[in-house]
Amino acid sequence: MKILFFSAKPYDREFFENCNLDYSHELEFWETHLGPHIVDAIKPNTDAVCVFVNDKLNAAVIETLANKGVRVIALRCAGFNNVDLEAAKKFGIRVCRVPAYSPQAVAEHAVAMLLTLNRKTHKAYNRVREQNFSLNGLMGFNLFGKTVGVIGTGKIGAAFCKIMLGFGCTIVAFDPFENDTLKSIGVNFMPFHEVIKHADIVSIHCPLTAENHHLINTNSLSAMKKGVTLINTSRGGLVNTQDIIVALKNGQVAALGIDVYEQEEKLFFKDLSGSIMGDDDIQLLISFPNVLVTGHQAFFTKEALTEIAEKTLENVSLLLKNESIDDVSRILV
Ligand code: NAI
Numbered sequence: 001m002k003i004l005f006f007s008a009k010p011y012d013r014e015f016f017e018n019c020n021l022d023y024s025h026e027l028e029f030w031e032t033h034l035g036p037h038i039v040d041a042i043k044p045n046t047d048a049v050c051v052f053v054n055d056k057l058n059a060a061v062i063e064t065l066a067n068k069g070v071r072v073i074a075l076r077c078a079g080f081n082n083v084d085l086e087a088a089k090k091f092g093i094r095v096c097r098v099p100a101y102s103p104q105a106v107a108e109h110a111v112a113m114l115l116t117l118n119r120k121t122h123k124a125y126n127r128v129r130e131q132n133f134s135l136n137g138l139m140g141f142n143l144f145g146k147t148v149g150v151i152g153t154g155k156i157g158a159a160f161c162k163i164m165l166g167f168g169c170t171i172v173a174f175d176p177f178e179n180d181t182l183k184s185i186g187v188n189f190m191p192f193h194e195v196i197k198h199a200d201i202v203s204i205h206c207p208l209t210a211e212n213h214h215l216i217n218t219n220s221l222s223a224m225k226k227g228v229t230l231i232n233t234s235r236g237g238l239v240n241t242q243d244i245i246v247a248l249k250n251g252q253v254a255a256l257g258i259d260v261y262e263q264e265e266k267l268f269f270k271d272l273s274g275s276i277m278g279d280d281d282i283q284l285l286i287s288f289p290n291v292l293v294t295g296h297q298a299f300f301t302k303e304a305l306t307e308i309a310e311k312t313l314e315n316v317s318l319l320l321k322n323e324s325i326d327d328v329s330r331i332l333v
Contacts, residue, residue, distance in 0.1 A: 002026040006034035007052040019309035039064045048072035054265035059087035066091035088333045095333040096315035102304035107159035109298035110233045113257030144168035149199025152206025201229045208235035221247040227254040233298040236262040255290045259298045268295040
């Protein structure tokens with residue numbers, strides 16, 4: 001069976017080719033993202049396409065895929081806000097994903113961002129290299145005893161809660177589905193507005209949906225404690241970029257860590273070091289001393305890439321043979 005990969009990087013090739021030794025599919029890797037600009041170039045012998053977070057599969061793209069005989073869209077990620085599932089249903093294409101691949105990878109990156117922003121290790125690293133051992137401007141705060149607000153307590157949010165409990169933090173959380181196991185270890189569930197009102201640190205771990213687009217906006221930001229630290233490793237569209245810039249400028253938000261960004265598809269996963277960046281907002285955010293931006297790397301561990309490759313190839317193989325997948329959360333259509 002032929003699987004065509006989009007947005008493929010050298011590490012995708014390495015992990016998928018290694019895992020494919022068990023399957024012997026024909027794998028082809030294209031660097032470009034999937035979207036209307038390229039869909040016509042797909043050859044008719046392609047059985048499945050494998051896509052990532054910034055590939056854009058709208059109804060027109062999906063219709064063309066169906067006309068070319070593509071039978072499976074395999075997301076090698078958890079989030080699926082970039083795929084028109086209704087269109088896939090309409091055109092008879094199966095869609096699968098990897099709902100969980102080392103949730104600890106993302107949770108640990110969120111913690112890394114929080115610790116970096118708080119203890120300013122990124123600044124200390126540069127200072128010391130210039131033999132500047134001054135501590136001025138490097139002061140942080142103890143995480144012990146602070147209240148951490150967690151939005152979304154699924155697999156990643158739960159892993160994050162457990163780490164932060166280990167730091168001696170109080171955890172307040174919002175999720176439409178409260179998790180009894182987390183409650184039993186001391187996580188306090190409350191409505192969204194109560195969580196953001198009480199938290200010194202807010203970390204977002206829910207999926208982006210039509211309902212929660214720009215969940216973090218002027219209203220919710222002004223309901224937070226002044227000087228809050230905000231971490232978003234989930235999806236860029238959950239945070240209104242213009243509103244967060246204002247909140248950073250007026251000190252409502254003391255520090256911001258983002259691994260995801262609203263307009264990231266034009267930037268992330270690319271080396272733009274030789275170009276003039278057209279996105280003024282990200283330039284501004286990067287220039288702020290209390291903002292840490294990483295380019296959607298929270299998932300990026302050996303363990304996660306191994307799991308992504310294994311589950312994706314298993315999903316595709318089973319769906320192409322019209323066989324069922326035990327874990328229904330891996331099938332979207
Ligand atoms: P999950 O499906 O296990 O958990 C998501 C949780 O969010 C569920 O418990 C759900 O009830 C809850 N939820 C849904 N809408 C909500 C809302 N409006 N407010 C609060 N909670 C809400 O998903 P998982 O694996 O924990 O992933 C969470 C998100 O993390 C993904 O949707 C994806 O956007 C992001 N992600 C980011 C990665 C990165 O590298 N930066 C890698 C993997 C996932």
